[in-house]
Structure formats: structure tokens, C-alpha cells
Amino acid sequence: MGINCSHKLKYIKLKKWLKSRGFEDSDLRPAQFWDTGRGLMTTKALQAGDLVISLPEKCILTTGTVLSSGLGEYIMRWKPPVSPLIALCTFLIAEKHAGEKSLWKPYLDVLPKTYTCPVCLEHDVVSLFPEPLRKKAQEQRTTVHELYMSSKAFFSSLQPLFAENTETIFNYSALQWAWCTINTRTVYMKHSQRECFSLEPDVYALAPYLDLLNHSPNVQVKAAFNEQTRSYEIWTNSQCKKYKEVFICYGPHDNQRLLLEYGFVAMNNPHSSVYVSSDTLLKYLPPLDKQRNAKISILKDHDFLGNLTFGWDGPSWRLLTALKLLSLEADEL
Incomplete structure (x- = not known):
């Protein structure tokens, strides 16, 4: 459970400003959470299929x-x-x-x-x-x-x-x-x-206020601009208990992508992966392999020296392909 922050002046002013632009108060409250920092909590239980938030076009900055x-x-x-x-x-x-x-x-x-x-x-x-x-x-x-x-x-x-x-x-x-x-x-x-x-x-x-929603890789939402209501809407496909933090999913991103794009990493991320650099890959090639340069050239030409990863399920298809090619004998190349 988080600490409700809706009494803070900056959030009172924000809600008042949004209301003047047509936003109807939702069941979401700004709150501080020990693990995710600032986010939004719900004052009522949410079921799959519920509308989480609807932000009118006038509130959106484009x-x-x-x-x-x-x-x-x-x-x-x-x-x-x-x-x-x-x-x-x-x-x-x-x-x-x-x-x-x-x-x-x-x-x-x-x-x-x-x-x-x-x-x-x-x-x-x-x-x-x-x-x-x-x-x-x-x-x-x-x-x-x-x-x-x-x-x-x-x-x-x-x-x-x-x-x-x-x-x-x-x-x-x-x-x-x-x-x-x-x-x-x-x-x-x-x-x-x-x-x-x-x-x-x-x-x-x-999207003011809506952008206070934090990411979780374990939830599913439907988010889009509704041409009929002229509002940006988020619908949840997951349940959320009363007074708990409401999450949305920014996409099936691994922690490297999350850190690069958003500046944080997700705990217990099912999309987690470890990136293998091309230097690490080539370090373990037999130094006497006469086909070494030809193999590296093929991998470079087909863009197979980057984005090589291990996930929860083991090595990615790209990494396996690169390893298979590097392991080929001269007569197999």
C-alpha cells in the first residue's frame, strides 16, 4: 500500500487544472510507494475490462x-x-x-x-x-x-x-x-x-496525470486515443485490489531497454536478458581457426554481431545462430 499524496498542493492544482479542461475525477490517487516511488493507487477494486482513466484531448500536449x-x-x-x-x-x-x-x-x-x-x-x-x-x-x-x-x-x-x-x-x-x-x-x-x-x-x-502510472511487465492493458470520446483511454485486462498501485505495461521490454528508455529496471522481469558482447563471443573462438575472418565477415554482413542474448529460456535464436556459424568446420562453411 502507498502513502496518499493527493493532499499535496501541486496535485490539488493539477487536478483543478485538469478539471477545467474537462477531466472527470477518477478513482486514482497520487501516492508514494516504497518499491516504485511515485505512482497512482486506486480507491476501488479494478476488474479486467474496467476503464482505468480517460483523459480528454484538451488535457493532452501534442x-x-x-x-x-x-x-x-x-x-x-x-x-x-x-x-x-x-x-x-x-x-x-x-x-x-x-x-x-x-x-x-x-x-x-x-x-x-x-x-x-x-x-x-x-x-x-x-x-x-x-x-x-x-x-x-x-x-x-x-x-x-x-x-x-x-x-x-x-x-x-x-x-x-x-x-x-x-x-x-x-x-x-x-x-x-x-x-x-x-x-x-x-x-x-x-x-x-x-x-x-x-x-x-x-x-x-x-498525458498529464495518466503519466503517473508506473510500469509492470506482469499486467496487460489496452491503451489508445478514442476518436468517439476524443479522449486517451486506458482499459485494464488485469485485476487490482483497492488501495493498491495501478500499473500499466510499457511493452515487453528487458531491463537494458527499460534503463535506456525510462531510467529504471523491473524486479522479477520475465523479459530479462543478458547481452553477450561480440568481444566475449570471439574471445572463445579457436585462435588457429583459418576461417575466423570469413566467419566474422558473414556475421557482420548479416548483422549478427549485436543483440545477442540469454533469456530465462536460454540463448536466443540470434546467439545460437552466431555460435553455430562460428563452430563450423572449414568444409561446412
Whole structure:
């Protein structure tokens, strides 16, 4: 059981703000849990097939929200077009900077101030990761840094909107925070392609209050935007007892993926797997194998030197295939 936090001012303000946008109070309450941290508890027992939460379109933050804000005309003018992701990052940073003037302040006030995704961790912490995870973490850092560098000119174009220098507002740590907010908290919601955006898929939606629901690999839910009710809805396929934490499932992810994408790992995760690096694999090859280079070349050409894992059921098909090929005699190759 968790400690009910709905009396806290930031949650009172959030609920009031959501109500003004058409959200009807649900049976969910923000609470603090010893094992998962902040989450939502239910004040009534939930049965399979029950509606967990229904969040009206007006409460959801999408690229449509961004385009109807003061940033809209600058995004529409900018060439080459910015990505939907950068548009949302820019909006979050600008609204956070606006403080009391932001229409989204009650939501921004409950967002995490910091994140535990690898991109936010110190280098000496990342260096302790197993090699396959360390490599992925470094790729993530590079992605976010390149995103920042490629967006600097666009950020500068927004100067007329701000009294303060845009370089101070849209700095690297601000983008890192906004990127993590979107990466860890958005729900999937497909939007039609707009000419003012680049061709990357526009599938992000920030869903206040609903995004307080934590992940469990052991539950099943149905989540989607309902075109009839114009709301984002979550229906549970699992039972949940009164005053217990309500979970949703972010997907059948192993702990490496959960740490990379969301900054946490799941206890007793049925999708857990151990990644085997290509270095480890090749270390145990007979050094005198004359076909060694040919075998490695075949594996590389068919992309079989990455994503090699052991799960609860033993080695994955990819790992077995790689091992079989490496074990072939010269006349079998």
C-alpha cells in the first residue's frame, strides 16, 4: 500500500487544472510507494475490462498544442523543417522558462526535475555498465548531443519571443531534460503528417496525470486515443485490489531497454536478458581457426554481431545462430 499524496498542493492544482479542461475525477490517487516511488493507487477494486482513466484531448500536449502557441509561426517559417520531437522539446523548455505565465504550469510542476536515463548519468557511472549497455548509452548521449547542435540555429531564431538570450534558455541541460521528459513519459498517438515538420513520425503525446502510472511487465492493458470520446483511454485486462498501485505495461521490454528508455529496471522481469558482447563471443573462438575472418565477415554482413542474448529460456535464436556459424568446420562453411 502507498502513502496518499493527493493532499499535496501541486496535485490539488493539477487536478483543478485538469478539471477545467474537462477531466472527470477518477478513482486514482497520487501516492508514494516504497518499491516504485511515485505512482497512482486506486480507491476501488479494478476488474479486467474496467476503464482505468480517460483523459480528454484538451488535457493532452501534442505538436498541435505547440503549433497553436507563440512558437507556431516560427516553426512554420523555419527551413529545413524541425522534427516533431524538437518542436515538443522547444515547447517544454519555453513553458518551463515562462514560469507563472505558462498555461501548462500545473503540469510542469509535477514533472521530474531530473532523470536517471543513461544520457543524464555521469561518465564514471556509465563506465561501470556492461559493454553492450555502455555502447547503447554512449549512442544515446551522441544522439541527444547531435540533436542539440543541429537545433541551435532554430533556437536562435526564437530570440524575438524572449527578453533573455536564447542560448541561456535553450542550453544543453534544458534540452536533455525536455528530451528525457518526452522519451520517458509520452504515450503513442499518431498524428497526420504536417508540412511544417520533418518526415520523422509525429507520434508523441504528453498525458498529464495518466503519466503517473508506473510500469509492470506482469499486467496487460489496452491503451489508445478514442476518436468517439476524443479522449486517451486506458482499459485494464488485469485485476487490482483497492488501495493498491495501478500499473500499466510499457511493452515487453528487458531491463537494458527499460534503463535506456525510462531510467529504471523491473524486479522479477520475465523479459530479462543478458547481452553477450561480440568481444566475449570471439574471445572463445579457436585462435588457429583459418576461417575466423570469413566467419566474422558473414556475421557482420548479416548483422549478427549485436543483440545477442540469454533469456530465462536460454540463448536466443540470434546467439545460437552466431555460435553455430562460428563452430563450423572449414568444409561446412
